[in-house]
Amino acid sequence: MTSVEEPARPGERERVRDAARTQAEILDVATQEFARAGYDGARVDEIAARTRTTKRMIYYYFGGKEQLFTTVLERAYTVIREAEQELDVEHLDPVAAIRRLAEVTFDHHEQHPDFIRLVSIENIHEAHHIAASEKLGRIGSPALDVIRRILEEGRRSGLFTTDVDAVDLHAMISSFCFFRVSNRHTFGALFGRDLVDPAQRAHYRTMLGDMVIAYLTAERASD
């Protein structure tokens, strides 16, 4: 999400015109602005003002506000998918692997509140931008493949007693991680508890893992 501020690598004197840098700078600022204010709340002029370039360039490179937002989304999703690719849990036993996966998901959500906000905003708009994006249509999810393999192994070994679909488990894990960040403000205002309080971080991280493992290893759930 932050490709920002390459301070002119040595030997490479900062050029006045640099298409790639200008585009990256616009995307960085746009990400912040859209995440801050929502699609309609975001101001193209404001984005331009916080850039070293002008509004003209936003239209030159991205075409318009709508496409800019789509590109921001594309980049945000690409970042998270790349992080998922790093996932290295196959050497762990199924229980540890799932817990680790949950923790990595937990950490990623916490570390990218802007991404969470963008996704919330995109949902208000019924995912129209994702639908319109070719890139996002076929981006896939490495995490899902990992979950699938772990679940299979866990079931074969008899460690997991619950027969759950990978997508559903992903939804279960994501929902907790996402909600904790996305609904932080209303939840805090209504129940007087900050779900993202650093002092409670380990607590909630453990709670998530416990919950998922308990579900997967429950002795004969209802079915």
Place this chain on the structure above:
Amino acid sequence: MTSVEEPARPGERERVRDAARTQAEILDVATQEFARAGYDGARVDEIAARTRTTKRMIYYYFGGKEQLFTTVLERAYTVIREAEQELDVEHLDPVAAIRRLAEVTFDHHEQHPDFIRLVSIENIHEAHHIAASEKLGRIGSPALDVIRRILEEGRRSGLFTTDVDAVDLHAMISSFCFFRVSNRHTFGALFGRDLVDPAQRAHYRTMLGDMVIAYLTAERASD
């Protein structure tokens, strides 16, 4: 959320001027419009147009767009709190009671997608309207009290092995119910699965209950 369209109770001829009805009508339409487009995306003119009255009246009764949104939120939360008051699970054993509570929460989220959207929107705005509202500050949560009592009983009887805080359990249940509705569109677009597909409703409802019960009755989780 829908006080709408009282079609002139018999004997009570529809008056041309009716303050209460006008206000309710504005609130109904405003709820839809804000939920549809977000705070900044919503148009005061559009709200007025879909009402039998005019924009003038919105300002007459509510003061402005900001206060109108706050009032919409207040009413939406009041509705959900009233639903929680109906909650009648104390006669059930702790396991059944928690499962029932989870199911009621699940049902309520499904039945009020507009409410979910409003809450998402309010979170984008960092709960500023809730913070500014006296009414919402001290609205409380009947559900929390219920959870507290069930948990206590469950622990005393030895049925629940996990020592969890009522607010945290509420967060756990809510996160799943909320995410399923709030992130329906992005999740569907990315994973090709509609979390709110009626055919899957019972499946997810059971899954939530299983998860919560598994967590509460797990044999000595990590602690």
Place this chain on the structure above:
DNA sequence: TAGCTAACGTACTAGTTCGTACATTAGACA
């Protein structure tokens, strides 16, 4: 039934906001 006021409608304005027409120049390359 006369008077009064809460309830209402119309028409307008000031300010904002996305988008673009037009002009300019850095710097790659021949």
Place this chain on the structure above:
DNA sequence: TGTCTAATGTACGAACTAGTACGTTAGCTA
């Protein structure tokens, strides 16, 4: 070193949008 184009800046316009000034009237009450 001259040329050409991608990259850039300035200034402006058309459309929208929250909010209001001013005038009107339904219907309650005395």
